[in-house]
Amino acid sequence: xxxxxxxxxxxxxxxxxxxxxxxxxxxxxxxxxxxxxxxxxxxxxxxxxxxxxxxxxxxxxxxxxxxxxxxxxxxxxxxxxxxxxxxxxxxxxxxxxxxxxxxxxxxxxxxxxxxxxxxxxxxxxxxxxxxxxxxxxxxxxxxxxxxxxxxxxxxxxxxxxxxxxxxxxxxxxxxxxxxxxxxxxxxxxxxxxxxxxxxxxxxxxxxxx
Ligand code: ADP
Ligand code: MG
Ligand code: MG
Numbered sequence: 001x002x003x004x005x006x007x008x009x010x011x012x013x014x015x016x017x018x019x020x021x022x023x024x025x026x027x028x029x030x031x032x033x034x035x036x037x038x039x040x041x042x043x044x045x046x047x048x049x050x051x052x053x054x055x056x057x058x059x060x061x062x063x064x065x066x067x068x069x070x071x072x073x074x075x076x077x078x079x080x081x082x083x084x085x086x087x088x089x090x091x092x093x094x095x096x097x098x099x100x101x102x103x104x105x106x107x108x109x110x111x112x113x114x115x116x117x118x119x120x121x122x123x124x125x126x127x128x129x130x131x132x133x134x135x136x137x138x139x140x141x142x143x144x145x146x147x148x149x150x151x152x153x154x155x156x157x158x159x160x161x162x163x164x165x166x167x168x169x170x171x172x173x174x175x176x177x178x179x180x181x182x183x184x185x186x187x188x189x190x191x192x193x194x195x196x197x198x199x200x201x202x203x204x205x206x207x208x209x
Contacts, residue, residue: 001150002100006206007060011052011067014202015045021198028191032178036077037191044075044083059098064091064108078176079192082116082129089115102150109137120175127173127185129192132164136200154204161197168193 002010018025018041025038048070055066068087071080093111094104113133122128139160143153168190173179178190 001102002105002207004060004063004098007063007100008052008056009209010202010206011045011048011063013205014199015049017198017202018042018045018195021195025191025195028189028194032173032181032185032188033191034077034177037079037195040075040077040079041083041195044071044080047071047074059096060100061091061093061095061097064088064094067091078120079129079195082120082192083195085115085119086112102144102153105150106137106140106144109140113137122175125171126175127168127171127178127190127193128175129190129196131168131171131190132161132193132197132200135164136161136197151204151207154200154207158197158200158204161193161200165189165193165197 022038022042025041026035029035029037048067051066051070055063064087068084068091071087072084089111090108093108094100097104116129120128122130124130124134136157139156140153143156169187172183173181173185178185
């Protein structure tokens with residue numbers, strides 16, 4: 001279960017993480033892209049934090065949709081439309097909700113990943129955001145099916161997300177700018193998979209409070 005206050009808290013915690021890890025994410029992108037992923041994410045979430053007070057009184061779906069629209073309109077890189085679509089789709093999946101059941105959370109995450117795949121046409125194993133996101137969602141589903149609590153499931157999800165980030169070091173990028181490097185992208189950690197792992201870290205931290 002997640003309350004609206006927890007959803008707002010997640011957005012704040014994640015925005016802080018994007019500011020805190022700005023240089024690290026940019027360094028990863030410097031190695032295999034154009035060196036702006038941390039700049040893009042921190043700029044986008046700074047804009048989100050400025051916009052957030054205007055939707056405090058709204059439902060969770062409006063809050064998530066506003067986050068998504070703000071990211072799309074403020075981030076020029078691939079990550080803006082991809083993360084933006086994810087938040088918009090997650091919002092649309094929980095229309096009218098004042099709080100989210102475990103099923104709602106899973107549905108929102110499934111819709112978010114569907115939005116990223118629709119927009120970016122990538123599958124797992126292409127060294128993208130999906131390589132931490134899909135294993136994390138699968139870990140949540142497996143944990144819940146095992147009778148674990150959502151907080152326990154989110155601990156497993158974060159671990160799976162970081163395993164996914166490690167896996168990106170071993171594979172060739174076939175989507176996005178890093179794909180221009182071909183085999184030379186091997187050995188480098190994907191910036192987008194990393195920023196997504198921080199999203200699951202943020203969700204877990206909020207759940208554990
Ligand atoms: P840009 O590449 O436009 O500079 P960013 O640097 O902000 O944008 O984001 C790069 C990240 O976007 C990559 O590390 C990768 O994880 C992700 N990415 C790129 N293309 C796709 C795609 N088609 N599907 C999913 N994620 C993608
Ligand atoms: Mg970049
Ligand atoms: Mg760029």
